[in-house]
Amino acid sequence: MPDFDVLKVAMKGGKVADVRRLVEGLLAEGVAAQEILNNGLLEAMGEVGQRFKRNEVFVPEVLVAARAMKAGTELLKPHLIQAGVQAVATAVMGTVKGDLHDIGKNLVIMMLEGAGFAVVDAGVDVAPEKFVALAQEHNAKIVGLSALLTTTMPSMKGVVEAIRTAGVPAKVMIGGAPVTQAYCDAIGADGYSPDAASAAELAKSLIA
Numbered sequence: 001m002p003d004f005d006v007l008k009v010a011m012k013g014g015k016v017a018d019v020r021r022l023v024e025g026l027l028a029e030g031v032a033a034q035e036i037l038n039n040g041l042l043e044a045m046g047e048v049g050q051r052f053k054r055n056e057v058f059v060p061e062v063l064v065a066a067r068a069m070k071a072g073t074e075l076l077k078p079h080l081i082q083a084g085v086q087a088v089a090t091a092v093m094g095t096v097k098g099d100l101h102d103i104g105k106n107l108v109i110m111m112l113e114g115a116g117f118a119v120v121d122a123g124v125d126v127a128p129e130k131f132v133a134l135a136q137e138h139n140a141k142i143v144g145l146s147a148l149l150t151t152t153m154p155s156m157k158g159v160v161e162a163i164r165t166a167g168v169p170a171k172v173m174i175g176g177a178p179v180t181q182a183y184c185d186a187i188g189a190d191g192y193s194p195d196a197a198s199a200a201e202l203a204k205s206l207i208a
């Protein structure tokens, strides 16, 4: 039975070099990449997400843990592809038109990836048509919208309408500092979450 505790501690502490070394060691021992991903990296990221939600850790800790997870998953990726492991689903994620804030969006992307989603990062200042095109191109099950300005929030309504009009069968979830559940209900989006950890849980529940 491989011991994932050391790997989890290294990942939660954002120790990129240690994570690489430990993942390589486990692979060399013959541990399956899927097992390292689930019982090591994803579990550690889930714990970081829960602690973030409880305000026990903050944005910098999440970012360093996410960077360490990325280093680990990069080593696992070729093995996972070889083993035919599928992502849970694809999500397209972007900051809406007129809005250049991307720190929250990037955190949400990391948590979604941590939860097993393949994420297409649409970037910032993204027009409704681009969300539609990317969702169609990647057969996305989730379209995630972030907005930090009260002046750009209305663009979310435009994206929901564009997605529905184009007949894209994706769930639209929204978030960002000025966004609320009431606004989500008002524009007919499928879900709202106040933070990155809940966003990953919401995405999983929306496709369940």
Ligand code: B1M
Residues within 6 Å of the ligand: 059, 098, 099, 100, 101, 102, 103, 104, 105, 107, 108, 143, 144, 145, 146, 147, 148, 149, 150, 151, 173, 174, 175, 176, 177, 178, 192, 193, 194, 195, 196, 197, 199
């Ligand atoms: Co700007 N800015 N900014 N800014 N900026 C705010 C948002 C502001 C509240 C500051 C203030 O006045 N107190 C204010 C908005 C006021 C309003 O509309 N109510 C503001 C303003 C006015 C502006 C400019 C207009 C300033 C100017 O130029 N006059 C300008 C606009 C530029 C533009 O976008 N067109 C501007 C520019 C900038 C910088 C470029 C300098 C920089 C952005 C850098 C970057 O993102 N790369 C910046 C920053 C850093 C901020 C503050 C200080 C921090 C934002 C942030 O990153 N927070 C912010 C003040 C503040 O919030 N204290 C402010 C950390 C981040 C982790 O939180 O993004 O909320 P957040 O994400 C959270 C949740 O909201 C949620 O999860 C995340 C993690 O828990 N979440 C989702 C986010 N998206 C989600 C999506 C989901 C689910 C959850 O589902 C899909």
